[in-house]
Amino acid sequence: MAAILPLRALQMGIDTHQEPVVFIRADSEVCRAEGFIANTRILVCVQERSLIATLNVVTNEVLPARHIGFSRIAWERLALSGDEAVTVRHAPVLHSMSAVRKKMYGNTLSKREMNDIIADISQHRYSDMQIAAFLTACVERLDTGEVTALTQAMVDSGKRLTWPDRLQLVDKHCIGGIPGNRTTPIVVAIASAAGLIMAKTSSRAITSPAGTADTMEVLTRVHLDLADIQATVRRANACLAWGGAVNLSPADDMLIRIERALDIDGTGQMVASVLSKKIAAGSTHALIDIPVGPTAKVRSQHDAESMAHLFETVGRTLQLQVRCLITEGVEAIGYGIGPAQEAKDVLTVLQCQPGAPADLRERALFLTAHLLNMAGQGELPETTTLARELLQSGRAWAQFQRICEAQGGLKPIPEAVCSLQLGARRSGTLLAMDNRRLARLAKLAGAPNSPAAGLRLHAKLGQALAMGQPLFTLYADSQGELDYAADYYAHNHDLFMIGESP
Amino acid sequence: MAAILPLRALQMGIDTHQEPVVFIRADSEVCRAEGFIANTRILVCVQERSLIATLNVVTNEVLPARHIGFSRIAWERLALSGDEAVTVRHAPVLHSMSAVRKKMYGNTLSKREMNDIIADISQHRYSDMQIAAFLTACVERLDTGEVTALTQAMVDSGKRLTWPDRLQLVDKHCIGGIPGNRTTPIVVAIASAAGLIMAKTSSRAITSPAGTADTMEVLTRVHLDLADIQATVRRANACLAWGGAVNLSPADDMLIRIERALDIDGTGQMVASVLSKKIAAGSTHALIDIPVGPTAKVRSQHDAESMAHLFETVGRTLQLQVRCLITEGVEAIGYGIGPAQEAKDVLTVLQCQPGAPADLRERALFLTAHLLNMAGQGELPETTTLARELLQSGRAWAQFQRICEAQGGLKPIPEAVCSLQLGARRSGTLLAMDNRRLARLAKLAGAPNSPAAGLRLHAKLGQALAMGQPLFTLYADSQGELDYAADYYAHNHDLFMIGESP
Structure with missing residues (x-):
C-alpha cells in the first residue's frame, strides 16, 4: 500500500531497554516520502518479520546513507544479523x-x-x-x-505447562507489601517434602525491593525453560523458577515493567497477573496470602476481603480452586530486605539455625499447613504438626537442596561492596516502622537490580533500644547508591518510630 | 550527596522529539558507580542548570570515552554549545x-x-x-x-499577558470535533471590526486534522511572542496567534502533545486547557461553542449541558465571564478539512465569494452576534444585523487583512504535492458522514503536520449524487501518505452513507 524504499540494517549500539527504537536519517527519501517526524510509530519489516518501533530522526554523521539503525531490543526482536533489507511505513492504526x-x-x-x-x-x-x-x-x-x-x-497470550491428566498441582502466592516476607521458598520446601507437587513460578519485584524470583536467583538458577521446569518437578516434586523466563504470560511481564516504572499495582491487574500465571503453570489449587496493615499494600480488613472475594470468584470461573488467607502485615518479616539479605533469612529458617527469624518461620508453617489441608492431607491441626515436623527434622532443608540441585546447584550468597550501619537516634522502644518507606530505602540502595543491595534490620517491634544501638545496616554495590539511600534516610528518620511504650 | 564524575557534553545528532534522552557508555565509571541501566531517569547538571532525562546506554563505538551524548531537545533545554562539564546522578524522587x-x-x-x-x-x-x-x-x-x-x-505555570486596567478583552473558542468548523478567524475579523478587543491565541490540533493555529499559520505568521501580540492588538484591535509560542500555559502544551499521541481529550482537562489560556491572555469574557452530534466530540445534549456548566462554574470562580452555546454538530462545516483547505473556506467567506460555504458563514455570524451581545453592544437581534453588515460590507475582510499585515503579512496558501479525487460508489442522497473517521482520513493524509494535506468535500448532507460523481478530493504532500489515507478509505467507505432519502 505505501511506497517501499529498502534500507540496510545496522546495529546502533544503543540500549533503549524494552522499547524498540529505530534510527533513520532526516535527509532520507523515506522520511520525506512517508512524512515521518521524530517519535512517529512505524512498522519495520524484514522479510516475513515485522515490528512496531518508535522513530528517532538522526543527522548524517550518525548513520551512513541508505541505512536504518536499530536499538538493542529492536535488533533482537527482529533477529537481525546485519545488512538485511528493511522496509518501513506508518504503523497501522491500533484498533x-x-x-x-x-x-x-x-x-x-x-x-x-x-x-x-x-x-x-x-x-x-x-x-x-x-x-x-x-x-x-x-x-x-x-x-x-x-x-x-x-x-x-x-x-x-503465552505458553502453558501441561501435566498428566488429573495431576494435583498446588501453588502459593503472597500479594506482597511486607518487606522481607519471603515465605515461598520455605513453604515450597516443606510442602513438597510432604509429597505435594509445586511447579512454582515467581515474579520479580514490581514495586518492592525483591520478588521471590529475585531472592531465589541469589541461591540458584531460576531462568528455567518449560522443559527445565518439567524435569525439575519430575526430579524434586517442585521447582522455584522465574515465571518471566518461560513466557507463561508475556503480556503480564510487559505490564509489570511499566507498573514498576510508575510505581503502581492495581487490584484487578494484580489478581489477573497472579491467577494467569497459576493457570498457565497448570495449577489446580492456589493459596493466596493477603497481609493487612497500616503501611502494607492492603490497609483494611474490608479491602482485603473484597480482594479475596475477587481472587476466589475469578479463580472459580477459570476452574482454579483458590483459598485466601488474610494475615497480619504490621512489620517487616525476618531481618533482611533485598534479594541476598532475604535469601540469608530463608536459609537460616530451613537450616533451623538458632538466630533464624521466628516470625518468618511461623508464618511459613501456617501457610504450609493450609496448603496441605487444601490438598487433602488432613485437618489443620494435623497438617500444622506435619509441617513443623518436616521443618525440624531437616527434611525440608534436604528437599530445598534437592530442588536447587535440580535447577543447577546451590550458589554462595553475594556480599555487597559497600555497607553502612545506622544506629537508633534516641533510646526507647521500637514502636512502628513504615513498610513503604523501608522498601523504598532498600530500592534506593539498588535492590533488586543489585542482588546484594538492601538492608538488614537489627531490631523488631517492641524491642528496647539504647541510643546509638544498631538499628539497621544498609548494603549497596556502589557508593553512589549507598549515599543515595543514606540521604533518603537522613530525611526520613521517622520511618522508625522510637518512644516510650504506651 | 552522590559521587560526581564529570563527563563532556556532545550533541548526538539524534532527535527524540520532546522527551530528553542522554547517552552514556556502558563501560563508564558513572554507570557502574551509580548503578545506571537503560531507561533510568537521571538528573543531568551543567553549572547551575539541570534537566531530568531518560538514559540510553551505549557501546564504545557510539561515544568517545568520558563523554555524554545529548538528544536535540536535551541539548536545547540545557542551552549547551559543546564540551561543557556535565555531572549526572539518579533523578530525585518526584513527590x-x-x-x-x-x-x-x-x-x-x-x-x-x-x-x-x-x-x-x-x-x-x-x-x-x-x-x-x-x-x-x-x-x-x-x-x-x-x-x-x-x-x-x-x-x-506560565507567562501572562497584561493589559491596561479594566480593558474589556473578549475571546471565543470551539471545543472541536466537527471537521472544517473554522469559524474563529471569521468571528475575530467581524468582532474586531466592530471595535471589540481580541488577543486571540489558539491551539494546534489535538486529535483533529487542524486547529485554528494550524489553519492561521497557512495564512500568516502565528508564532508571535508576547510583545508581538501586544503590538498587533494595538495596531489592529485583535490578533490570531499560536498560544504555544508565548508560553502562556507551558504545561498544557506538554499535556496536549501526549493527548495527541494517545488520541484522548478528557473533559476536565479540556476545560482547564481552554480556560487557562483565556485567563493567561487577560480575557474578561469568553464564548464557548459546544457542537453536539452523533459523531461529534460531544454526543448528547446532556453531556453538552454538563460541560457548559463546568466551563461556566470554573470561569466564574476564576473571574472570567463565560457563555456556552450548544450548537448542531451533525456534519462537517464548510468544504475543506486540513489547514490549507480550511483556510481557503475562511477566505471565501470573508471575501463574500459566490461559492463560499453558507454553513460556515452563518455559524460565524451567529457566534459573533453572541460575542457582541456579551460585550454589551446590544440585544441579539441588533448584534446579528451588525455582524452581517460588517461581513457583507467588506469591513470584516479589510480588518482580517489588517490583522494579518500586523502579524507579518498574508501568505499564499500552499498547494499539496499529490491529490486523488474519489467518487460516489452508488447513486442516491448523501444521508450521513462520520466526523471522526473523516478527521482520521485527513490526518492519515498528513494533516496537520503537512499544512496542504487534508481533503475537500464536494457534497453536503441531503445532496443527490450520481454514481461516480465527485464526493471528495484527498490532498497529501507525499505519495506514501496519500496511499495510506486512500487505503483507510478503501476499508471505510461507509463513513459516507448514501441511500434513498427516507
Whole structure:
C-alpha cells in the first residue's frame, strides 16, 4: 500500500531497554516520502518479520546513507544479523487503543476487547506510553468480568505447562507489601517434602525491593525453560523458577515493567497477573496470602476481603480452586530486605539455625499447613504438626537442596561492596516502622537490580533500644547508591518510630 | 550527596522529539558507580542548570570515552554549545507522582497537589509515560474543584499577558470535533471590526486534522511572542496567534502533545486547557461553542449541558465571564478539512465569494452576534444585523487583512504535492458522514503536520449524487501518505452513507 524504499540494517549500539527504537536519517527519501517526524510509530519489516518501533530522526554523521539503525531490543526482536533489507511505513492504526480509550471513560470492556488489547501488547505493538495509559485506566476500575477476561487473555497470550491428566498441582502466592516476607521458598520446601507437587513460578519485584524470583536467583538458577521446569518437578516434586523466563504470560511481564516504572499495582491487574500465571503453570489449587496493615499494600480488613472475594470468584470461573488467607502485615518479616539479605533469612529458617527469624518461620508453617489441608492431607491441626515436623527434622532443608540441585546447584550468597550501619537516634522502644518507606530505602540502595543491595534490620517491634544501638545496616554495590539511600534516610528518620511504650 | 564524575557534553545528532534522552557508555565509571541501566531517569547538571532525562546506554563505538551524548531537545533545554562539564546522578524522587497515583485510585486532589504536578510537568520533570499516566487518571474523573485547581495551576505555570486596567478583552473558542468548523478567524475579523478587543491565541490540533493555529499559520505568521501580540492588538484591535509560542500555559502544551499521541481529550482537562489560556491572555469574557452530534466530540445534549456548566462554574470562580452555546454538530462545516483547505473556506467567506460555504458563514455570524451581545453592544437581534453588515460590507475582510499585515503579512496558501479525487460508489442522497473517521482520513493524509494535506468535500448532507460523481478530493504532500489515507478509505467507505432519502 505505501511506497517501499529498502534500507540496510545496522546495529546502533544503543540500549533503549524494552522499547524498540529505530534510527533513520532526516535527509532520507523515506522520511520525506512517508512524512515521518521524530517519535512517529512505524512498522519495520524484514522479510516475513515485522515490528512496531518508535522513530528517532538522526543527522548524517550518525548513520551512513541508505541505512536504518536499530536499538538493542529492536535488533533482537527482529533477529537481525546485519545488512538485511528493511522496509518501513506508518504503523497501522491500533484498533485496540479504542478499547483503552473506552476504559478511560469508565466503560466496561468486553472479553473480545480485553483479548485484543492483551494480544497487541504481547505482540509488542504498544509503546510504553500506551501501556502506561492502559494500566492507569484499569487501576481500581475493572469489574469481576473484566478481571476474568484479562486473566484469560493473559493465559492465552503465552505458553502453558501441561501435566498428566488429573495431576494435583498446588501453588502459593503472597500479594506482597511486607518487606522481607519471603515465605515461598520455605513453604515450597516443606510442602513438597510432604509429597505435594509445586511447579512454582515467581515474579520479580514490581514495586518492592525483591520478588521471590529475585531472592531465589541469589541461591540458584531460576531462568528455567518449560522443559527445565518439567524435569525439575519430575526430579524434586517442585521447582522455584522465574515465571518471566518461560513466557507463561508475556503480556503480564510487559505490564509489570511499566507498573514498576510508575510505581503502581492495581487490584484487578494484580489478581489477573497472579491467577494467569497459576493457570498457565497448570495449577489446580492456589493459596493466596493477603497481609493487612497500616503501611502494607492492603490497609483494611474490608479491602482485603473484597480482594479475596475477587481472587476466589475469578479463580472459580477459570476452574482454579483458590483459598485466601488474610494475615497480619504490621512489620517487616525476618531481618533482611533485598534479594541476598532475604535469601540469608530463608536459609537460616530451613537450616533451623538458632538466630533464624521466628516470625518468618511461623508464618511459613501456617501457610504450609493450609496448603496441605487444601490438598487433602488432613485437618489443620494435623497438617500444622506435619509441617513443623518436616521443618525440624531437616527434611525440608534436604528437599530445598534437592530442588536447587535440580535447577543447577546451590550458589554462595553475594556480599555487597559497600555497607553502612545506622544506629537508633534516641533510646526507647521500637514502636512502628513504615513498610513503604523501608522498601523504598532498600530500592534506593539498588535492590533488586543489585542482588546484594538492601538492608538488614537489627531490631523488631517492641524491642528496647539504647541510643546509638544498631538499628539497621544498609548494603549497596556502589557508593553512589549507598549515599543515595543514606540521604533518603537522613530525611526520613521517622520511618522508625522510637518512644516510650504506651 | 552522590559521587560526581564529570563527563563532556556532545550533541548526538539524534532527535527524540520532546522527551530528553542522554547517552552514556556502558563501560563508564558513572554507570557502574551509580548503578545506571537503560531507561533510568537521571538528573543531568551543567553549572547551575539541570534537566531530568531518560538514559540510553551505549557501546564504545557510539561515544568517545568520558563523554555524554545529548538528544536535540536535551541539548536545547540545557542551552549547551559543546564540551561543557556535565555531572549526572539518579533523578530525585518526584513527590508529585504520589498525587498522580492517588488520582488513579479515584481520590480527589488538593489544590496543592495539582499545583505540584503541573509545576513538575512544566519544569520537564515527567517522562512521557508519567504524563500519559496523569492524563489517563484524569479522564472524566476530575471534579469542579480539581478542574479549577488545574486551570489555576496551568495559568501559574506560565507567562501572562497584561493589559491596561479594566480593558474589556473578549475571546471565543470551539471545543472541536466537527471537521472544517473554522469559524474563529471569521468571528475575530467581524468582532474586531466592530471595535471589540481580541488577543486571540489558539491551539494546534489535538486529535483533529487542524486547529485554528494550524489553519492561521497557512495564512500568516502565528508564532508571535508576547510583545508581538501586544503590538498587533494595538495596531489592529485583535490578533490570531499560536498560544504555544508565548508560553502562556507551558504545561498544557506538554499535556496536549501526549493527548495527541494517545488520541484522548478528557473533559476536565479540556476545560482547564481552554480556560487557562483565556485567563493567561487577560480575557474578561469568553464564548464557548459546544457542537453536539452523533459523531461529534460531544454526543448528547446532556453531556453538552454538563460541560457548559463546568466551563461556566470554573470561569466564574476564576473571574472570567463565560457563555456556552450548544450548537448542531451533525456534519462537517464548510468544504475543506486540513489547514490549507480550511483556510481557503475562511477566505471565501470573508471575501463574500459566490461559492463560499453558507454553513460556515452563518455559524460565524451567529457566534459573533453572541460575542457582541456579551460585550454589551446590544440585544441579539441588533448584534446579528451588525455582524452581517460588517461581513457583507467588506469591513470584516479589510480588518482580517489588517490583522494579518500586523502579524507579518498574508501568505499564499500552499498547494499539496499529490491529490486523488474519489467518487460516489452508488447513486442516491448523501444521508450521513462520520466526523471522526473523516478527521482520521485527513490526518492519515498528513494533516496537520503537512499544512496542504487534508481533503475537500464536494457534497453536503441531503445532496443527490450520481454514481461516480465527485464526493471528495484527498490532498497529501507525499505519495506514501496519500496511499495510506486512500487505503483507510478503501476499508471505510461507509463513513459516507448514501441511500434513498427516507
